[in-house]
Amino acid sequence: MTLSMEQIEQFKRDGYVYPIKALDRDEAGVLRGQLEAREAEQGGQLEPGQRSKSHLLFKWLDDLIRDHRILDPVAxxxxxxxxxxxxxxxxxxxxxxSFVSWHQDTRYWGLSSDQVVTAWLALSPASIESGCMRVMPGTHRGEVLHHEDRYDQANMLTRGQEITEGVDDKQAVYMPLQVGEMSIHNYRLAHASGPNRAADRRIGISMHFMPTDTQQIVGSWDSAALVCGTDVHGNFTPTPIPAADFDSKAVAFHARAAAAVRDVLYVDAAVNTQKL
Ligand SMILES: O=C(O)CCC(=O)C(=O)O
Known part of the structure; x- marks a missing residue:
């Protein structure tokens, strides 16, 4: 589960690394089953507000963000x-x-660090056909590019934010993943994804990790889970570990924590599209 020196160098140069085998296919299938059981209980899909800070709702996801197979390469x-x-x-x-327009997360998350990374785990096949992520190598080392809020209904991003110049589709690299594999990218890297033309759902979970000295510089309050090592900085309120899926204490904390993230993501937005 560890990255080679070559992969680490590639991550520094290009801003991403994939595929990383994280879970067995069957294990990922069990997690998908748990997600889909909840969706079925609720009439077929997650509510938008349940898509974010979801480790406070799903115990298995809280376990996942603490799993060494995810954390070892991140560390x-x-x-x-x-x-x-x-x-x-x-x-x-x-x-x-549904699609995701070209964007850099560093522009919207209010986090002080340039070391924040996204680990994106596939619970179903993420292929070019199903709309896997694509990235613009090296953009994590440049300026934050200009974004415009376009509010396209099919765009999964909160405000349909899109980079207006500085990305060239022809230079983009697709990151297809098999079930149980993950990619890791720096949150400053420009990335996007297209619609699903495959015969299965495309299901991914992004897990956003950062060094403990990171600060929230847009919102007045924020939370995070300490998943590895120690936190001598205390810049984020620790999230409770749910005892079970949808345990009431964690659900109550989730309401506040997800709202705080929304406040940051929608700051100065003309429209609250309620996508998260
Ligand atoms: O799942 C996707 O297609 C996009 C995900 C994304 O933008 C992210 O994880 O930062």
Whole structure:
């Protein structure tokens, strides 16, 4: 589960590394089953508000952000003292037009560090056909590019934010993943994804990890889970560990924590599209 020196160098140069085998296929299938059982109980899908800070709702996801198979490669890239800031479900149903426009997360998350990384785990096949992520190598080393809020209904991003110049589709690299594999990218790296034209749902979970010295510089309050090492900085309120899926104490904390993230993501936005 550890990254080679070559992969670490590639991550520094290009801003991403994939595929990393994290879970067995069957194990990932069990997690998908747990997610889909909850979706079925609720009438078929997650509510938008359940897509973010989801480790407070799903015990198995809180276990996952603490799993060494996820954390070992992350620690190789950002060091041993690690907070998980957020977890987000990215689900594109069969035939869904949902897409993600070119964007850099560093522009919107209000986090002070340039070391924040996203580990994106596939619970179903993420292929070019199903709308896997694509990235613009090296953009994590440049300026934050200009974004415009476009509010496209099919865009999964909160405000349909899109980079207006500085990305060239022809230079983009697709990151296809098999079930149980993950990619890791720096949150300053420009990335995007297309609609799902495959015969299965495309289901991914993004887990956003950062060094413990990171600060929230846009919002007045924020939370994170200490998942590795120690936190001598105390910049984020620790998230409770749910005792079970949808345990009431964690659900109550989730309401506040997810709202704080929304406040940051929608700051100065003309429209609250309620996508998270
Ligand atoms: O799942 C996708 O297609 C996009 C995910 C994304 O933008 C992210 O994890 O930062």
């Amino acid at each position: 190789q890239l950002i060091g041993p003292d690690i907070l998980c800031w957020n977890t987000i479900f990215w689900i594109k149903d069969i035939g869904s037009e």
